[in-house]
Amino acid sequence: METSTRNTLCNIVLLAVLAVVLYVFEKHGTEYQIRILNNMAIFITLAVSYNLVNGFCGILHLGPNAFITIGAYTSALLTMSPAEKQLSFIIEPLIWPLSVMQVPFAVSLIAAGLTATIFAFLISFPVFRVRGDYLAIVTLGFGEVIRVLCNAMQSLTNGPLGLKGLTPYTTLWWSWGVAVFTVVVITKLVNSSYGRAMKAIREDETAAKAMGVDPFRHLLLAFLISAFFSGVAGGLLAHLITTISPTLFTFFLTFNLLIIIVVGGLGSTSGAVIAAALFAWGGEALRVVESPMNLGFITLPGIPGMRMVLFSIILMVVILFARRGIMGRSELSWNRVFAALRLQTKA
Amino acid sequence: MNDFFRLDNLVMQFGGLTAVKDFSIAIDPGELVGLIGPNGAGKTTVFNMITGFLTPTSGKVLWQGRDITGAPPHAVTAQGIARTFQNIRLFTDMTVLENVMVSFHHTIRSRFWKAMLGLPSHKREERRIENEARGFLEELHLGHLADEKAGSLPYGQQRRLEIARALAARPKLLLLDEPAAGMNPQETMELARLVREIRDRHRLTIFLIEHDMKFVMGLCERIKVLDYGITIAEGTPAEIQRHPDVIKAYLGEPKHA
Numbered sequence: 062m063e064t065s066t067r068n069t070l071c072n073i074v075l076l077a078v079l080a081v082v083l084y085v086f087e088k089h090g091t092e093y094q095i096r097i098l099n100n101m102a103i104f105i106t107l108a109v110s111y112n113l114v115n116g117f118c119g120i121l122h123l124g125p126n127a128f129i130t131i132g133a134y135t136s137a138l139l140t141m142s143p144a145e146k147q148l149s150f151i152i153e154p155l156i157w158p159l160s161v162m163q164v165p166f167a168v169s170l171i172a173a174g175l176t177a178t179i180f181a182f183l184i185s186f187p188v189f190r191v192r193g194d195y196l197a198i199v200t201l202g203f204g205e206v207i208r209v210l211c212n213a214m215q216s217l218t219n220g221p222l223g224l225k226g227l228t229p230y231t232t233l234w235w236s237w238g239v240a241v242f243t244v245v246v247i248t249k250l251v252n253s254s255y256g257r258a259m260k261a262i263r264e265d266e267t268a269a270k271a272m273g274v275d276p277f278r279h280l281l282l283a284f285l286i287s288a289f290f291s292g293v294a295g296g297l298l299a300h301l302i303t304t305i306s307p308t309l310f311t312f313f314l315t316f317n318l319l320i321i322i323v324v325g326g327l328g329s330t331s332g333a334v335i336a337a338a339l340f341a342w343g344g345e346a347l348r349v350v351e352s353p354m355n356l357g358f359i360t361l362p363g364i365p366g367m368r369m370v371l372f373s374i375i376l377m378v379v380i381l382f383a384r385r386g387i388m389g390r391s392e393l394s395w396n397r398v399f400a401a402l403r404l405q406t407k408a
Numbered sequence: 409m410n411d412f413f414r415l416d417n418l419v420m421q422f423g424g425l426t427a428v429k430d431f432s433i434a435i436d437p438g439e440l441v442g443l444i445g446p447n448g449a450g451k452t453t454v455f456n457m458i459t460g461f462l463t464p465t466s467g468k469v470l471w472q473g474r475d476i477t478g479a480p481p482h483a484v485t486a487q488g489i490a491r492t493f494q495n496i497r498l499f500t501d502m503t504v505l506e507n508v509m510v511s512f513h514h515t516i517r518s519r520f521w522k523a524m525l526g527l528p529s530h531k532r533e534e535r536r537i538e539n540e541a542r543g544f545l546e547e548l549h550l551g552h553l554a555d556e557k558a559g560s561l562p563y564g565q566q567r568r569l570e571i572a573r574a575l576a577a578r579p580k581l582l583l584l585d586e587p588a589a590g591m592n593p594q595e596t597m598e599l600a601r602l603v604r605e606i607r608d609r610h611r612l613t614i615f616l617i618e619h620d621m622k623f624v625m626g627l628c629e630r631i632k633v634l635d636y637g638i639t640i641a642e643g644t645p646a647e648i649q650r651h652p653d654v655i656k657a658y659l660g661e662p663k664h665a
Contacts, residue, residue, distance in 0.1 A: 246524045246525070247524075249523060249524050249525070249526045250520065250523055250524045253520075253523035253524075253530065253534065254509070254512065254513050254516045254523065254533075254534065254537065255513075255516075255520050255523050256523075257502070257506055257509055257510050257513065258510060258513045260499065260501075260502055260506075261499050261502070261510045261513075264498075264499035264500060264501055264502060265497045265498070265499055265500075267461070267493075267497060268493065268497035268498070268499065269499075269510065270461075270480070270481035270482050270485075271459060271461075271481055271485060271490070271491055271493070271497075271574075272485060272490070272510050272511045272513070272514075272573060272574075272577055273482050273485035273486050273490075273511065273513065273514030273577055274482055274510065274513055274514065275480070275482040275483075276482075282520055286524075390501065
């Protein structure tokens with residue numbers, strides 16, 4: 062069998078297994094388990110799209126929380142019914158076209174992605190005039206600007222009150238569907254000529270220019286695609302939590318994403334997927350350490366916050382032993398899996 | 409008048425310092441021209457002005473009848489002028505093959521969304537790029553290293569890879585910035601043969617900077633000498649070797665006894 066056919070088959074099998082797992086959890090899983098699985102998928106979407114800019118283009122962009130916020134608000138404002146909006150916006154009424162609009166969830170997600178992309182396009186001109194630390198500060202600033210605007214623009218975002226009582230549209234199928242689509246599309250992009258151009262910019266921007274690569278165009282492309290998927294993920298997140306407010310998407314969210322992609326390996330899509338899944342699941346699994354523990358001879362009281370301490374220790378261990386993250390810059394591909402299996406059987 | 413490639417009175421000033429003054433040259437298709445001069449004479453500055461990394465303070469870069477002064481580097485490359493760098497600048501964490509494939513990117517026809525969806529037309533283009541890139545690697549005897557990381561190659565092969573990468577951008581004019589730097593005499597000789605070969609095979613015009621006099625004198629048909637940004641001599645290798653100003657620039661003023 063040819064390797065490409067084999068890999069396609071393996072991918073189909075993997076998707077089928079994922080579908081079965083999701084089906085089982087949807088039918089028999091507890092609400093808590095479903096919540097974790099949803100979180101996992103959304104974090105995979107966020108981490109993979111964030112990694113496109115930070116990992117593959119080598120740009121330190123610190124504003125994904127801005128695009129998530131924009132996506133969340135756009136999507137939420139579009140799915141709420143006019144009556145709900147009238148009830149929520151008590152201080153100042155919502156501005157006109159939005160106040161009477163209501164669209165299906167799918168449309169609102171696409172609108173969320175597109176709105177985030179438009180904002181990304183607008184700030185890309187100042188952002189890509191600079192590089193390195195300066196670029197980090199510009200994007201960080203943008204994240205803060207969006208947060209402040211969400212607080213201040215009462216007639217658009219309902220200010221600090223936020224938007225409450227959203228319909229929980231985000232099912233496992235939505236969140237995982239988007240996650241799978243994001244992973245597939247971004248992997249294909251990264252392995253194409255466009256992806257090579259982005260990596261070339263990361264490796265040596267001067268040489269990339271000399272080989273005919275226009276850095277601005279390619280960084281912009283990565284930035285916009287990343288913003289689109291962040292926006293969509295924001296929409297999913299809004300309809301998962303069902304309540305959004307300006308304080309929900311602070312720099313802390315960006316910080317978490319940054320940790321995920323660094324631990325996974327900057328410039329590795331599979332690394333980002335693994336780290337995002339571990340992060341979403343681990344954050345919950347480690348709750349055990351916060352509850353009181355009876356070790357037989359001694360009873361330890363539960364210490365709130367213990368989970369974060371343990372989390373930090375795990376992070377440090379990972380970085381100590383795998384300085385470039387779990388995957389480095391390599392990918393977990395079927396070719397590697399089969400090569401490893403072959404070695405196993407030989408030994 | 410020549411309208412293949414011409415530099416008209418290029419001047420580059422950095423603040424109060426004039427790095428290059430009134431540099432003019434016309435190169436005919438197929439020529440192999442050398443640019444020499446002591447360290448800091450402004451040779452690389454001339455290359456940077458041609459390729460758009462620096463915008464000249466005054467003067468013009470004329471390429472195939474068009475004024476390309478101040479065009480961005482990627483646009484200059486797309487119009488058929490490629491270069492290598494004095495200090496090697498490979499994409500070190502990418503494979504040897506990928507390094508060469510990057511140079512094909514400016515010729516790619518399929519849009520990014522076709523790449524994202526993995527459409528057949530894009531896959532065909534990818535295969536074409538890969539095959540052609542392998543061709544360039546074979547030509548520079550790097551074929552067996554295609555899957556190695558570029559940064560792991562020994563020095564001489566890195567230099568050759570830089571040339572392969574520049575060739576893959578399909579230039580009509582190739583600028584080589586000290587291609588023999590750091591090579592031993594044996595490697596330098598092989599390089600000279602290689603440069604002549606690629607010129608003939610790809611019908612290239614080559615403009616190169618080099619410190620190795622034996623290399624330049626043996627290879628170039630015409631040489632220009634820069635000192636402190638000023639052109640002090642121009643001619644065939646034999647003429648340059650006898651030129652009193654060149655001897656003075658390299659060896660200093662003869663003492664009067």
